[in-house]
Amino acid sequence: MVLCWGVTAVILAVMLGAVRRPQLVPGRLQWVGESAYSFVRDGIAREVIGHEGLRFAPYLTTLFLFILGNNLLGIIPLVQIAPTAKIAIPMFLAIISWVMFNYVGIKRHGFVKYFKGILFMPGVPKPMYLLVTPIEVFSTLIVRPFTLAVRLFANMFAGHLLLLVFTLGAAYLLTVGNFSVVFTPVSFGMAIVMTFFELLVEVLQAYVFVILTSTYIAGALEEEH
Amino acid sequence: MSVLAELSGNLGAVGYGLAAIGPGIGVGIVFAAYIQATARQPESAGLTRTYLFVGFALSEALALIGFVVPFLFGT
Numbered sequence: 001m002v003l004c005w006g007v008t009a010v011i012l013a014v015m016l017g018a019v020r021r022p023q024l025v026p027g028r029l030q031w032v033g034e035s036a037y038s039f040v041r042d043g044i045a046r047e048v049i050g051h052e053g054l055r056f057a058p059y060l061t062t063l064f065l066f067i068l069g070n071n072l073l074g075i076i077p078l079v080q081i082a083p084t085a086k087i088a089i090p091m092f093l094a095i096i097s098w099v100m101f102n103y104v105g106i107k108r109h110g111f112v113k114y115f116k117g118i119l120f121m122p123g124v125p126k127p128m129y130l131l132v133t134p135i136e137v138f139s140t141l142i143v144r145p146f147t148l149a150v151r152l153f154a155n156m157f158a159g160h161l162l163l164l165v166f167t168l169g170a171a172y173l174l175t176v177g178n179f180s181v182v183f184t185p186v187s188f189g190m191a192i193v194m195t196f197f198e199l200l201v202e203v204l205q206a207y208v209f210v211i212l213t214s215t216y217i218a219g220a221l222e223e224e225h
Numbered sequence: 226m227s228v229l230a231e232l233s234g235n236l237g238a239v240g241y242g243l244a245a246i247g248p249g250i251g252v253g254i255v256f257a258a259y260i261q262a263t264a265r266q267p268e269s270a271g272l273t274r275t276y277l278f279v280g281f282a283l284s285e286a287l288a289l290i291g292f293v294v295p296f297l298f299g300t
Contacts, residue, residue, distance in 0.1 A: 047271050143286055150289045151282075158292075211278050218275065 004083040007069040015065075040064050044211055049218040056217060059100070063093065064210045067152065071202035074156055075195050080163065082202070085156035087149065094149035097213040105220030114220070148212060155205045159198045166191035237295020244291020251284035 018033025026034055040061040045053035067084065074082035084090055105114045118140050119133050170188040173180055259277040263270045 048275055139283070143283075147282060147286045147289050150293055151285065154289055154292045208278070212282055215275055215278055215282075219279075 001083070003073055003079060004070060004089065007073065007083070008066070011065050011069050036065060037061050040210065044207075044214055048211060048214040049221065052221060053214065053218070056214065060210050060214055063097075063213065064206055067093070067209055068203065068206040071156060071206055072199075074159055074202055075163075075198050081160050082156045084152055085160050087153045090149040090152040090156075093152070093209070094145040097148060097216065098145035101213070101216040101220045104217055108221055144216060148209065152205055152209055155201055159194075159201055162194050163191060163198065166194055235295065235299060237299050240295055241291050244294075245288050248284050248286075248288035248291075251287075252281055255280040255284060 014029065015033050018030045022030060037057070041054065041057040044064075045057040045060055047053075049056060070083045070089065072082075073079045074085065102114075105117075108114070109117065118136055120129055121132065121136060124132055166187050170184050170191060173184040173187055255277065259273060262273050
């Protein structure tokens, strides 16, 4: 929890520092801030949602930086557990995204038309609704936020366990007191390799969370579901 | 009766292993199809990326459920 506030403070400081004195030729900090924003705006919001996506770019950027910052704590020495490895934070982020895409959809189409689009998707033969409607309701309203939360949580948690297994394995092999001491460097080297692998996973999970959120928003905005 | 072999641990780990087979294949197929589509029609990369992530999310859902169930019903 303290870590979470710390990360938020760091992100805030970096981004405020980036826009404090905007210049035509960006300095180093400004370049970092602007490229982070333009990555999410052009690479995710505009690409997935389309022209309307620009409205959601600030939210998506905030989400991306928050998740990325929190995930990166998973490999920073002396911390090495991401706040997102506790289910509460991914769950809350998923609830925000869930409320958001439903709200956007209801605002665009109206309550009845939006849920009609979910319940009875057009272009399906009438008898098939018996089968399709429960699946659609389950997948849109329950599975979406659930998987969004659990995907982030599970990846961070499993990564933490993986690092722990190899680090503790190295410590155990050192103290076990027979010839298997020779395997200690293998286990410790694996822990270091896994740390870099975790870096990849952490960036990827932040990206996937944001791109799925924008995909759901795009789905809610579409005329025909 | 003497015990010849003993196995201890949580069956949930085995359960997750089984639950990961299907989604593993599924996610592989999804990405293979995306790569193939992009190779055949490079301009469609942006268009199909949305479907890529929707399909990826749907098929991965089962693996995630498999991950959570041992925690929920574990002793």
